[in-house]
Amino acid sequence: MTDVAVITGGASGFGRAIAEGCAAHGMNVVVLDLDGDRADAEASALAAAYGVEAFGLRVDVADGASVDVAAATVGIRFGKAHLVMSNVGVQLFASIDRATDDEWRWLLDVNVVGSARVARAFLPLLRRAERGRLAFTSSSSVLDPASRMSMYQASKFAVWGLAETLRVELAPEGIGVSVIFPSGMLSRHLETSEAAQPAHLRRPIAGDDDFAAMHESNPMMAQFLATPEEAAAGVVDAILGDRRYVVTHGEFLEALDTRERELRTAAIQAAGGNL
Template sequence: MDLGNRVAVITGAGNGIGRALALALAGRGCHLALVDIDGEAAADTARAAQHLDVRATAHRVDVADRAAVRALPRQVDAAHKRVDLLVNNAGVALGGSFEQVDEDDFDWLLEINFGGVVRMTRAFLPLLRTSDEARIVNLSSIYGIITPPGQTAYAASKFAVRGFSHALRHELQGSCVGVSVVHPGGVATAIARNARMPRHATPEQIERGRRQVQRLLRMPPERAADIIARGIQQRRARILVGSDAVTAAWLERLAPVGYWDVLKRLLGR
């Protein structure tokens, strides 16, 4: 897929993978509509992208806000006159076991991580269909392949993104719109530091949990973004980001029930 002079809409573009991917696409000549709940962060990414000689606009939108998402395609179309690529990247994290996490927090995560993907896809699909070649890129996770304890809400949302993406790809087969699902492994973003934790957890428990997750987040976002951008160019249906994601995918395929016993031994070492 030639990304030159295409227009990409990217959610969660203010930081982490979203920001890095925006700059990776801009480096390939792709114009950008950058979406984030933090409008100033989106604007900062837009300014950085403009230095790469592309057109970039910033849009302050909460992907859990139905009305705001419905209004967004008109704004993007007015600014860019087309949309060729939709990257559903925005996401949040929530620590704690199922019994520790309360219902409101569980629903909050699902509204963003999965509901946001569905809402943005529904809103932008009509515009994508007017392109000669378009693509929807949905960010799942390594936890959309394997399911560690303490991640019931997050894993549920990322498995939902994976299933939605595969079914949508089959429905859009033969059209101008392709679908990619991305499974990043441990990418060094702020998602662990910003994660919500169980409301009754002690400060020590919260800090210990964040440290345990943070030590697994090693790949620079720029490296992850380059892998994703190349996967988009190659029209890949499934994009695994990092050796940990590749290993997890193979292990889950070989031992779909027993893989966690193997991982526990590996993690123990």
């Protein structure tokens, strides 16, 4: 039987490029997205271009029932899922004194609880595949953070934590878990994040000075822009190969070295300096 890939947020940007990568590997593809029309259209285009079976479905990862229906639909159509990628993530900029509790709750619900909902709903289908692979889209901004992105970066750290936990938890079942750290991509991310906001929270994704403050705090942030297709190159192979971490593009060695050095120093001090 042909392998099956399921990608949330698969109708646009990075998710669409991953869906195409899966189709190029000969996998049948399910495109899940809040934008159901676009999910349908992208799935049809993949089926035509790669000769695989593909379908799109409107799903809101903030709605558990919607995610459960999607998993049931994939189960009826294909019986199992070999690769599930939880890729949805919304963005909302603000300084810490302007971000409201409701904004925090919305963003964490979509990005973090949404990822957990997807993992929970699709796990039974991954268990039926021989070597199930679960992947999560985090962000390189957790490797080298910038200001005004506390809600987003906190959510992406949590997605990373979720992935690390599930990697340990699901290893005995032979299910591999990868976490992907894309850097800046030329996508519709700000536009689709705004479209996804619930009506009572609707506001521009960023205030007037948020981008300037972000760039000032971390000039590297916008230095390594890539197309989603460039960023996705090789990612499907890495997930299938059970790579724990995938950094798609960019330059983070100095930021990672600094963090590692400071963490090691703290751990050495905690151990009484005897490490």
